[in-house]
Amino acid sequence: MITKEEVEHVGWLARIEIDAQESDAYAEKLNSVLGYFGQLDEVDTEGVEPTYHVADIVNVFRKDEVTESMPQEDVLANTEHKQEGNFKTPKIM
């Protein structure tokens, strides 16, 4: 069971403000999702190999070869908050 407090904690971790009404609603929704996972828990998986990835492949690599990076103006194109080529955020504590 997910409590209201846990919803608020997760909200804080994600830096999302959640008010009292919303946390009730989220708790209910999340609990129904968890209930569904609870059902999955009941499936008998005895003797079934664990899956690490949806695609049954391993070892996908690229060579250590340089490719072109983006021009600085493109990197910063989608923000108004910039200074001397950097992204600029409000004060971070």
Next chain:
Amino acid sequence: MVYENPDGIRIGLEVHVQLNKLKTKLFCGCSTEYHDSEPNTHVCPVCLGLPGSLPVLNEKAVEFAIKVGLALNCNIVEQTQFHRKNYYYPDLPKNFQTTQYDFPIAANGKIIIEGEDGEHIVGITRAHIEEDPARLQHMGTIDRSKGTLINYNRSGMTLIEIVSEPDMRSPKEARRYLEKLRSILDYLGVFDGDLEGAMKADANVSVFWGDRVEVKNISSFKGLERALVYEIMRQKNHIRRGGEIVMETRHFDEARGVTISMRTKEEEHDYRYFPEPDLVPLRVADWVPDVRKTLPELPDAKRERFMEQYGLGETHARALTTEIKVANFFEEVASKVDPKDAAVWVSDILKGELNYRELSINAFTVEDIVAVVGLVTGNKITEQSGVEIIRTVLDDGGKPQDIVEKKGLLKVEDDIVAKAVEEAVAENPEAVADYLGGKEKSLNFIVGKVMQKTKGRADAREAREKVLAKLNE
């Protein structure tokens, strides 16, 4: 002798090492040579975490990680995969760090250090691969800043996090561990320790076998020792006053040399690790034999060999094998002059002069040191002149032979000394009489005159012998 660790000190280190000898980042082809570049010019959709971009793992990074694991005597895991470590902070634009979680690529290793009581083994718990976050620059002091500037050039660089057991029993041992680790990585050619941000450490510290405190943000050998000395003293004082040590995270303020309590924000389970769906698992155990073949002779083995092959003492052998560049330099010199002379001149003299000027061994050439050693051992110049030549080469440039000439450092010829002795004795009959009458000190006076006449270029001991011989005629 058994070191009893009277204060029950336990120190463990988590060291982040940037594999900056790779050409590209961990998951994208952005170049790693960003140190002199404009901000945000070594970034791409992958390292910016733009929607639709997909990470692809750098094969060489995995090979390097295995190399590091083997050099630290670790086991390489059969299968591993990456996880997302979720946290909300702008140093990683994706809001998670891609890292290895439950199956680090390497585990259960060890490093041998020079401990408080001789050789001491420090266990390596694990070594795993992860990506480096961006560099944040707070505008002004952190609590009163007008904002933070973010440069993603570093974001996505390959890090190896090397976690030790809490096996170190003093700040000195911790420093030796870090130095040894750097030395090994330096030998492997996987990183350049001189580049900014190449190595960073967090330390776990406890006293009287108590709870541990984590000290973050240590970025130098000197800083590590200072941070630990301070933190141990703080914990002991706190306990002496009846306080209790609680688990917490502290930040090392390098400028003030103190550790400051930080509120621990996230706990381990708050990171909500889950398997990274964009990367497939790794199964590289069969690479191990081939990678092992590429391992170079490591510092401990090289030290042993230097002692055996060149007849060096332990101190010289150790000093000459800490840095691979110095070791190679020494071996070249030792192939041209007597290895024992080479050890003295490279380790005791040249390294001292380089350290004093904060220069690396690259600042001097094998050819020049061979020339200096040749001049001294060939009895052409005094040892002191040899040192003077090294200093001159470092400070003003030039070749040893030219400096010898320009400064007139060649020992004067025997007959010049003989003539000066003759004159000194003839011109100072009183001193001679005094000496013959039993006044030992008068001898020094006459020798002084000889040195004056030869402008200090005669060997003082030789001059003294010659004066004695003359007086006893």
